Amino acid sequence: MKSLMKASVVGMVFAAFGFAPALADGFKNCTKLAKASWKPASEAEAAAKAAGYEVRKSKVEGSCYEVYGVKGGKLFELFYSPEDLSLKHTKAK
Amino acid sequence: MVDVWDVPLRVLHWILAAAVLIAYFSANVFDTLHEIAGYTVMALVVLRVAWGFVGTRYSQFRNSVRPPRVVLRFLGQIARGEPGRYLGLNPAGAAMAIVLLALLAVSTISGWMQITERFFGVDWVEMVHTVSSNAVMILVAVHILGVVVMCVMQKENLIRAMLTGKKRQRAE
Numbered sequence: 001m002k003s004l005m006k007a008s009v010v011g012m013v014f015a016a017f018g019f020a021p022a023l024a025d026g027f028k029n030c031t032k033l034a035k036a037s038w039k040p041a042s043e044a045e046a047a048a049k050a051a052g053y054e055v056r057k058s059k060v061e062g063s064c065y066e067v068y069g070v071k072g073g074k075l076f077e078l079f080y081s082p083e084d085l086s087l088k089h090t091k092a093k
Numbered sequence: 094m095v096d097v098w099d100v101p102l103r104v105l106h107w108i109l110a111a112a113v114l115i116a117y118f119s120a121n122v123f124d125t126l127h128e129i130a131g132y133t134v135m136a137l138v139v140l141r142v143a144w145g146f147v148g149t150r151y152s153q154f155r156n157s158v159r160p161p162r163v164v165l166r167f168l169g170q171i172a173r174g175e176p177g178r179y180l181g182l183n184p185a186g187a188a189m190a191i192v193l194l195a196l197l198a199v200s201t202i203s204g205w206m207q208i209t210e211r212f213f214g215v216d217w218v219e220m221v222h223t224v225s226s227n228a229v230m231i232l233v234a235v236h237i238l239g240v241v242v243m244c245v246m247q248k249e250n251l252i253r254a255m256l257t258g259k260k261r262q263r264a265e
Contacts (some may be wrong), residue, residue, distance in 0.1 A: 020146075035144070056214025057214040057216065068214030073210060075213045
């Protein structure tokens with residue numbers, strides 16, 4: 001019985017990690033557009049720069065451009081849509 | 094039964110294991126949890142290293158850490174089915190502990206660097222963090238495998254020993 005309890009606890013922990021991404025704060029969905037039609041990442045960086053951020057780098061995160069920006073000594077992750085370069089989400093670090 | 098693993102060592106071991114797993118699986122998913130787990134790992138690494146110098150007999154590094162040629166010789170003995178029986182860490186186990194602690198130090202420090210203004214978004218820091226963290230998880234798998242192998246070869250429950258602290262006495 002004891003090992004059944006242990007197994008259930010372990011199972012629940014893994015299950016928690018299973019649905020947890022739904023609650024997560026990793027931002028991944030910015031567009032449904034196919035990658036071939038995406039605007040270049042450099043335009044997302046330009047948008048961030050125009051908004052007053054010092055751009056460190058950018059990368060693709062799911063279907064978003066994630067731009068690492070610094071403004072006023074504070075650190076931000078900016079998520080842009082590759083479809084129209086609208087800012088979908090800002091995360092302060 | 095004889096006392097081998099003291100309370101601080103056992104507490105440090107299991108909380109470190111939990112914190113490392115939580116940190117690894119929360120990466121890029123739950124940022125705040127990931128950071129808290131990471132700082133916890135950092136503190137535990139410092140405590141474990143300190144305990145390796147001032148702790149009880151089997152916790153001290155000088156009683157178990159051996160040069161690479163001794164580790165290799167010990168691995169050869171394992172391959173021949175002659176593990177002997179160490180009450181504390183055997184040479185391979187001690188080597189694993191040192192390498193894991195070093196990689197965890199690199200991982201936690203590079204992770205912390207990533208949220209400083211100086212190193213935010215800097216590629217080499219991100220790469221060091223990713224590589225060292227993945228290396229930790231590979232070694233975690235090797236560690237678990239190694240423990241299982243030693244359990245079978247020595248015919249004792251080493252996992253229970255890390256919970257209770259006790260092992261069978263040496264055969265005289």
